[in-house]
Amino acid sequence: MVARHSQNPIITISDIKPSRPDFEILGVFNAGTATYKGKRILLVRVAEKPVQSDPQKVPVPIFNPIRKKTEILFLDQNDSSYNFSDPRVIHCKQGQNYLTSISHIRYAESEDGIHFRVADEPLIAAFDEYTAFGVEDARITQMGDDYYVNFSAASEYGIVTRLLRTKDFASFQDLGNIFHPDNKDVTIFPEKINGLYYALHRPSTSEYGAPNLWIADSPDLVHWGNNRVAATVRPNQWDNGRIGASCVPFLTEKGWLEIYHGATKENRYCLGAMLLKADEPWKVLARSERPVLEPEMPYELNGFFGNVVFSCGLLANGRQLDIYYGASDDSVCLASVPVQEIWDLLGV
Amino acid sequence: MVARHSQNPIITISDIKPSRPDFEILGVFNAGTATYKGKRILLVRVAEKPVQSDPQKVPVPIFNPIRKKTEILFLDQNDSSYNFSDPRVIHCKQGQNYLTSISHIRYAESEDGIHFRVADEPLIAAFDEYTAFGVEDARITQMGDDYYVNFSAASEYGIVTRLLRTKDFASFQDLGNIFHPDNKDVTIFPEKINGLYYALHRPSTSEYGAPNLWIADSPDLVHWGNNRVAATVRPNQWDNGRIGASCVPFLTEKGWLEIYHGATKENRYCLGAMLLKADEPWKVLARSERPVLEPEMPYELNGFFGNVVFSCGLLANGRQLDIYYGASDDSVCLASVPVQEIWDLLGV
Numbered sequence: 001m002v003a004r005h006s007q008n009p010i011i012t013i014s015d016i017k018p019s020r021p022d023f024e025i026l027g028v029f030n031a032g033t034a035t036y037k038g039k040r041i042l043l044v045r046v047a048e049k050p051v052q053s054d055p056q057k058v059p060v061p062i063f064n065p066i067r068k069k070t071e072i073l074f075l076d077q078n079d080s081s082y083n084f085s086d087p088r089v090i091h092c093k094q095g096q097n098y099l100t101s102i103s104h105i106r107y108a109e110s111e112d113g114i115h116f117r118v119a120d121e122p123l124i125a126a127f128d129e130y131t132a133f134g135v136e137d138a139r140i141t142q143m144g145d146d147y148y149v150n151f152s153a154a155s156e157y158g159i160v161t162r163l164l165r166t167k168d169f170a171s172f173q174d175l176g177n178i179f180h181p182d183n184k185d186v187t188i189f190p191e192k193i194n195g196l197y198y199a200l201h202r203p204s205t206s207e208y209g210a211p212n213l214w215i216a217d218s219p220d221l222v223h224w225g226n227n228r229v230a231a232t233v234r235p236n237q238w239d240n241g242r243i244g245a246s247c248v249p250f251l252t253e254k255g256w257l258e259i260y261h262g263a264t265k266e267n268r269y270c271l272g273a274m275l276l277k278a279d280e281p282w283k284v285l286a287r288s289e290r291p292v293l294e295p296e297m298p299y300e301l302n303g304f305f306g307n308v309v310f311s312c313g314l315l316a317n318g319r320q321l322d323i324y325y326g327a328s329d330d331s332v333c334l335a336s337v338p339v340q341e342i343w344d345l346l347g348v
Numbered sequence: 349m350v351a352r353h354s355q356n357p358i359i360t361i362s363d364i365k366p367s368r369p370d371f372e373i374l375g376v377f378n379a380g381t382a383t384y385k386g387k388r389i390l391l392v393r394v395a396e397k398p399v400q401s402d403p404q405k406v407p408v409p410i411f412n413p414i415r416k417k418t419e420i421l422f423l424d425q426n427d428s429s430y431n432f433s434d435p436r437v438i439h440c441k442q443g444q445n446y447l448t449s450i451s452h453i454r455y456a457e458s459e460d461g462i463h464f465r466v467a468d469e470p471l472i473a474a475f476d477e478y479t480a481f482g483v484e485d486a487r488i489t490q491m492g493d494d495y496y497v498n499f500s501a502a503s504e505y506g507i508v509t510r511l512l513r514t515k516d517f518a519s520f521q522d523l524g525n526i527f528h529p530d531n532k533d534v535t536i537f538p539e540k541i542n543g544l545y546y547a548l549h550r551p552s553t554s555e556y557g558a559p560n561l562w563i564a565d566s567p568d569l570v571h572w573g574n575n576r577v578a579a580t581v582r583p584n585q586w587d588n589g590r591i592g593a594s595c596v597p598f599l600t601e602k603g604w605l606e607i608y609h610g611a612t613k614e615n616r617y618c619l620g621a622m623l624l625k626a627d628e629p630w631k632v633l634a635r636s637e638r639p640v641l642e643p644e645m646p647y648e649l650n651g652f653f654g655n656v657v658f659s660c661g662l663l664a665n666g667r668q669l670d671i672y673y674g675a676s677d678d679s680v681c682l683a684s685v686p687v688q689e690i691w692d693l694l695g696v
Contacts, residue, residue, distance in 0.1 A: 178575075182555060224573060
């Protein structure tokens with residue numbers, strides 16, 4: 001059985017100091033994870049928005065890459081060309097869509113994996129024209145002393161995946177936009193397979209395709225090709241609307257285990273499991289019919305965007321997986337599951 | 349002045365034999381070009397559709413990658429979940445969109461660049477799950493004896509760009525899907541710049557961005573990274589709706605000259621010019637305010653999809669550019685323009 005931690009949620013917005021006094025925290029969620037210097041670390045996503053003083057003026061925070069600061073655009077609440085019904089995105093019929101909030105990545109560390117000290121300042125925040133709407137959903141892949149941190153970057157140019165490399169979570173080397181828009185939910189495999197790096201990725205298409213899970217390979221982690229579909233949405237199941245990688249895949253005796261996310265068309269997000277062939281990771285050997293984790297607890301059902309469990313990372317703890325996950329785009333939670341339970345779900 | 353050839357259109361549907369007896373030709377257009385064995389060749393796009401016998405049943409041609417043949421799906425003309433108003437795409441409110449036709453690439457060659465013999469059989473047609481809705485808009489980049497042919501591949505998984513290599517336009521080496529969905533209008537630069545290959549590409553985004561022109565680099569032509577915006581749509585101009593690369597860029601004494609296409613939001617397609625910095629091709633030095641070529645002639649204004657001039661290739665002829673272009677998604681035309689005219693348009 002999946003065991004949610006009794007102290008869930010383990011990080012909430014009350015633990016987070018806004019990055020500036022005129023902002024308020026909307027959520028802390030979707031954390032990538034790794035072990036570093038013997039500690040468990042999380043790179044948590046913090047979503048903020050400007051405190052709204054005039055109910056007629058909806059503030060939209062956007063980083064200005066020329067002035068190198070986040071500025072606030074005000075939209076008229078009564079302007080009928082905007083649709084304010086989605087708490088996450090402001091849709092505009094004939095023009096630019098905007099996010100209601102701007103996200104950044106913050107560093108947190110813990111000795112026990114449960115009690116985390118979250119830094120007061122952002123670690124990775126909007127810094128250029130591709131990140132102007134924010135930096136979201138970091139994943140961490142460790143290879144030797146190097147930690148590769150990839151995240152979704154949103155801007156007026158769409159959603160791209162950016163890759164950074166660090167040894168100390170203090171200084172970062174920029175490896176560029178590794179996937180063009182729209183692409184998010186990228187997880188990089190932690191070792192080469194037959195001489196190539198691999199990543200799962202999730203393009204969004206505008207005309208024909210559904211949001212499916214793709215795989216690409218790379219000689220150097222910077223340049224990616226051989227784009228192929230690894231898994232598709234499944235009609236009439238819990239993952240009929242969209243799927244994407246969640247946790248960084250890890251090698252087991254049966255193949256690569258990927259904890260992925262799937263959502264219905266009504267945006268109910270669950271976590272599932274997928275087993276990929278060890279030496280041909282584009283081949284799915286098994287996929288869970290039922291979710292590994294689905295929104296059931298009050299903090300998973302209600303929040304900034306309810307009915308969501310979404311993970312960006314797990315850590316293996318012996319034969320148990322500690323899955324850190326975002327609940328309702330609002331808080332960080334922990335659930336543990338024996339690997340054997342996953343094998344049972346997968347029927348392998 | 350741009351001089352349209354007096355024999356335009358130089359290839360029309362009457363020159364094309366359908367690939368099977370139950371299909372009819374909708375258009376021959378958007379041809380990539382190169383010189384090969386002293387001849388000018390075109391890789392023309394041929395769009396076909398099944399002859400419709402029952403007006404109530406709309407036939408949709410789709411390649412079946414398992415049975416390795418193109419099959420015909422019939423949609424009910426009276427099914428209100430489908431919108432049949434666009435001659436190119438059948439939109440479905442809650443499900444899969446389809447193309448009304450299926451395209452393939454055919455080989456054509458000519459001694460004089462005007463009179464082309466078009467092969468009776470397809471050269472590159474749908475062959476796998478990524479090309480199931482067809483193969484469109486080939487571009488040819490020559491490097492030494494190698495010809496790199498990239499094209500848009502459409503399927504239920506979206507639109508990807510596929511790359512093939514050939515020396516003889518008979519046998520091809522498959523270099524995979526170099527850009528994930530949605531991406532089309534890719535042109536590969538004909539030489540390395542500071543040790544890397546470059547390509548212009550055109551992602552389509554689903555949420556925020558407009559269809560802009562991007563650039564990526566590659567160590568090997570298979571794997572691509574460092575995705576960056578090179579140029580964006582321009583509000584209130586002829587290219588306010590979408591832009592993308594058209595012809596393969598070529599190096600001049602002033603930098604890389606790119607003949608690109610732009611369309612209004614109302615789908616009026618023109619060709620324009622852009623000058624990119626020789627050693628930093630992601631930097632646009634100049635861009636034409638007015639189009640190089642715009643739909644004016646009857647064959648450009650009317651056809652399968654009217655009000656369109658669209659190019660996939662040009663050949664330099666001394667100081668003159670011979671631009672092969674598709675008119676109204678219907679026929680292949682030729683227009684010639686002195687390079688000096690382009691410099692004048694660009695103000696360089």
